[in-house]
Amino acid sequence: MAEEVTGRNAMPVQDPKARVKNFHEVALGYTKEQALLEGARCRQCKKKPCSNGCPVGVDIPAFIALVKEGDFLGAAQKIKESNNLPAICGRVCPQEEQCEKHCILGKKHEPVAIGRLERFVADYERTAGPAAGSSGAVPTGKKVAVVGSGPSGLTVAADLTKLGYQVTVFEALHDPGGVLVYGIPEFRLPKEIVRAEIANVSKLGAEVLVDSVIGKIQSVDELLADGFEAVYVGTGAGLPNFMNIPGESLSGVYSANEFLTRTNLMKAYLFPDYDTPIKVGKRVAVIGGGNVAMDSARCALRLGAAEVCIVYRRSGQEMPARREEAEHAIEEGVHLNLLTSPVRIIGNSDGWVEALECIRFELGEPDESGRRRPVKIAGSEFTIPMDTVIMAIGNSPNPLISKTTPDLQTGRHGVLVADPATGATTKQGVYAGGDIVTGAATVISAMGAGKRAAAAIDRYLMRERSALISSTKPS
Amino acid sequence: MYRIIERQDLTPTIKLMKVVAPAIARKAQAGQFIILRLHGHAERIPLTVADYDRDGGTITIVFQIVGKSTEELATLKEGDSILNFAGPLGEPSEIDNYGTVVCIGGGVGVAPIFPITRALRQAGNRIISIIGARSADLLFYESEMRSVSDRLQVVTDDGSKGQQGLVTDALGEILKSGAQVDLVFAIGPVPMMRAVAELTKKHAIRTIVSLNPVMVDGTGMCGGCRVSVGGTSKFACVDGPDFDAHQVDFEELQMRQRTYRKEEQAANEHYHQCACGRG
Numbered sequence: 001m002a003e004e005v006t007g008r009n010a011m012p013v014q015d016p017k018a019r020v021k022n023f024h025e026v027a028l029g030y031t032k033e034q035a036l037l038e039g040a041r042c043r044q045c046k047k048k049p050c051s052n053g054c055p056v057g058v059d060i061p062a063f064i065a066l067v068k069e070g071d072f073l074g075a076a077q078k079i080k081e082s083n084n085l086p087a088i089c090g091r092v093c094p095q096e097e098q099c100e101k102h103c104i105l106g107k108k109h110e111p112v113a114i115g116r117l118e119r120f121v122a123d124y125e126r127t128a129g130p131a132a133g134s135s136g137a138v139p140t141g142k143k144v145a146v147v148g149s150g151p152s153g154l155t156v157a158a159d160l161t162k163l164g165y166q167v168t169v170f171e172a173l174h175d176p177g178g179v180l181v182y183g184i185p186e187f188r189l190p191k192e193i194v195r196a197e198i199a200n201v202s203k204l205g206a207e208v209l210v211d212s213v214i215g216k217i218q219s220v221d222e223l224l225a226d227g228f229e230a231v232y233v234g235t236g237a238g239l240p241n242f243m244n245i246p247g248e249s250l251s252g253v254y255s256a257n258e259f260l261t262r263t264n265l266m267k268a269y270l271f272p273d274y275d276t277p278i279k280v281g282k283r284v285a286v287i288g289g290g291n292v293a294m295d296s297a298r299c300a301l302r303l304g305a306a307e308v309c310i311v312y313r314r315s316g317q318e319m320p321a322r323r324e325e326a327e328h329a330i331e332e333g334v335h336l337n338l339l340t341s342p343v344r345i346i347g348n349s350d351g352w353v354e355a356l357e358c359i360r361f362e363l364g365e366p367d368e369s370g371r372r373r374p375v376k377i378a379g380s381e382f383t384i385p386m387d388t389v390i391m392a393i394g395n396s397p398n399p400l401i402s403k404t405t406p407d408l409q410t411g412r413h414g415v416l417v418a419d420p421a422t423g424a425t426t427k428q429g430v431y432a433g434g435d436i437v438t439g440a441a442t443v444i445s446a447m448g449a450g451k452r453a454a455a456a457i458d459r460y461l462m463r464e465r466s467a468l469i470s471s472t473k474p475s
Numbered sequence: 476m477y478r479i480i481e482r483q484d485l486t487p488t489i490k491l492m493k494v495v496a497p498a499i500a501r502k503a504q505a506g507q508f509i510i511l512r513l514h515g516h517a518e519r520i521p522l523t524v525a526d527y528d529r530d531g532g533t534i535t536i537v538f539q540i541v542g543k544s545t546e547e548l549a550t551l552k553e554g555d556s557i558l559n560f561a562g563p564l565g566e567p568s569e570i571d572n573y574g575t576v577v578c579i580g581g582g583v584g585v586a587p588i589f590p591i592t593r594a595l596r597q598a599g600n601r602i603i604s605i606i607g608a609r610s611a612d613l614l615f616y617e618s619e620m621r622s623v624s625d626r627l628q629v630v631t632d633d634g635s636k637g638q639q640g641l642v643t644d645a646l647g648e649i650l651k652s653g654a655q656v657d658l659v660f661a662i663g664p665v666p667m668m669r670a671v672a673e674l675t676k677k678h679a680i681r682t683i684v685s686l687n688p689v690m691v692d693g694t695g696m697c698g699g700c701r702v703s704v705g706g707t708s709k710f711a712c713v714d715g716p717d718f719d720a721h722q723v724d725f726e727e728l729q730m731r732q733r734t735y736r737k738e739e740q741a742a743n744e745h746y747h748q749c750a751c752g753r754g
Contacts, residue, residue, distance in 0.1 A: 172561065174512055174558070174559040182696075210559065211560060212498075212561070213564065213694060216502065217499060217502060218498070218502075238694065238696045239695050239696065239710075240696070240697070240698040248701075249701060249703055249731065250730075251731055251733070251734040255697060258691060258697035261692060261696065262691060266518065266691065271738065271741075271742070272738075272741055272742045273516060275516060275517050275742060276519075277735050277738030279735065350730065351727070399695075
């Protein structure tokens with residue numbers, strides 16, 4: 001007889017009408033009771049299909065078993081064996097594409113809400129748990145440099161510090177965290193949580209230096225000459241892409257990077273208490289269909305826009321945004337203009353955006369990505385009045401490192417060439433991972449790359465040391 | 476924290492500060508810039524490097540009080556510190572032996588033209604410099620510029636020092652005299668650089684300008700500093716700040732510079748209200 005399966009427990013959220021007026025977190029997290037109920041839904045499968053879907057291989061059934069027992073601190077420790085940033089991953093991972101996609105319950109019912117449970121135990125530990133201490137690892141006496149303090153760099157720093165390496169993280173901006181602080185908005189990932197997670201990495205023993213633009217202040221070669229025996233490059237997909245359509249230089253056109261950096265890193269939503277301004281008109285169009293587009297649209301609403309639309313050239317099904325983000329955006333009143341793409345941006349005589357001319361698309365045959373290719377409908381151009389246009393059509397790798405490190409091989413669009421299994425680049429002792437290698441992807445895939453690279457760097461440095469020991473041994 | 480070890484009032488509104496930043500001082504080259512942030516609520520301010528001292532480990536910045544942030548920066552004294560200081564950003568100026576170079580600095584632009592002029596002189600160029608200001612009391616770096624120039628011409632709008640007129644008047648005379656000029660390097664307000672570019676274009680003399688558009692991160696990430704150069708979009712922070720003046724769309728640059736004018740005013744009012752409340 002089939003066991004009765006309950007639906008997954010909803011997570012409380014701020015009311016859409018209230019939340020579009022503030023930058024506080026939208027999703028409020030499970031209570032203890034909700035976590036226990038949700039944990040009880042897990043079947044504890046022996047084969048752990050969920051863990052296989054996790055880019056960093058968290059032992060999901062094991063942590064949920066501890067949740068079931070009410071041992072939330074134990075559950076947090078279990079996650080941290082393979083994931084150093086659970087409070088962040090619980091909030092921003094696309095679980096429906098990863099762990100939860102493989103949950104056995106999902107075949108007939110709703111999968112276990114693994115992401116919500118991960119978030120709950122991480123938050124529980126942060127507020128109630130013991131303070132993290134130093135790693136207690138035996139020092140290897142070896143120094144490793146990590147360039148970039150985003151999710152992959154922080155993962156490498158934490159993992160190598162735990163193994164006894166002396167790690168220095170170089171961050172170009174004034175706050176560490178990379179995309180976690182400049183890109184993902186406060187209402188989706190409170191910066192207090194990012195700061196706490198970075199503080200944990202520092203407590204383990206890693207040194208985090210801000211204002212340090214590697215490629216300018218020091219090159220990778222200089223780091224290697226300066227006593228760092230390995231360098232990990234996790235500099236992200238920094239450069240914003242534009243469409244190269246007329247009008248992109250008008251005032252009122254932003255790259256999503258600029259729009260989000262002003263809002264999140266520089267706190268323009270608190271202007272003039274914070275000095276950095278931002279201009280949001282009444283009508284805002286966000287071009288693109290990913291998480292960055294959703295974040296931009298939802299920030300625009302909170303900054304006072306009356307109408308915000310997403311302009312995306314494929315259909316809703318192809319939209320790459322995390323499902324929950326798209327749902328939240330729609331609840332908040334973001335309008336979707338699908339199968340549509342801008343042709344040009346029209347300005348007034350002062351150089352400000354006035355209107356957006358678009359064209360409609362229809363779906364044709366599948367393209368190389370497996371998604372149906374959007375095809376222009378001739379003569380379907382139309383113009384809508386617009387004040388602000390935000391380009392969220394992706395980023396290209398930042399060339400600061402590749403330009404100043406001649407023997408690092410680059411690939412398509414300037415990404416660094418690195419072995420996906422180890423992160424090893426074409427230059428000895430230099431590893432890379434995250435968006436700088438893959439192009440813009442997710443926080444968790446960058447962390448996965450960081451984990452593999454940290455293990456590879458450890459093997460590389462240990463092998464080198466044993467080789468050194470054996471070569472200096474008297475025969 | 477980055478300590479200020481020297482502060483000078485070059486003019487009533489233009490200040491000089493020497494800031495301890497040894498790692499940046501080791502690498503800085505003429506034409507590059509830094510970004511500083513005063514405190515936790517402050518914006519990121521890009522400023523071209525006015526000088527560097529590799530042995531002393533300092534970077535010299537020169538700035539004009541134009542709004543809230545620069546006014547606040549000007550309140551700092553010797554011994555005070557700046558929270559964040561990053562650089563050296565941007566590509567260095569292309570220093571080579573071109574022959575005869577005219578180096579033009581207008582207003583606060585005299586500060587960044589100085590290290591470029593010095594580097595060009597050291598590379599063997601014959602240097603004719605033109606520095607300009609609205610009036611004598613707003614002029615600075617005259618002796619510094621003289622020390623790195625074969626000839627220095629001073630112009631002021633009101634004639635209170637040197638020749639009366641604009642830097643372009645002085646440049647026009649040099650060009651009219653038939654002197655061989657192989658390159659013009661100009662830094663100053665956008666309308667000045669634009670006027671220089673229009674003049675040298677007529678004479679087909681290669682001209683470089685250093686642009687300082689609206690910018691946030693300064694590392695290529697935000698794209699706010701995009702300028703149209705030769706019909707393509709360039710990021711001043713990573714592709715520049717130096718560009719071929721004859722290719723720059725100055726009209727567009729001037730419009731983009733005005734994007735935050737209202738907010739700049741609001742910030743200024745807010746600052747003065749708060750300052751009065753405290754005072």
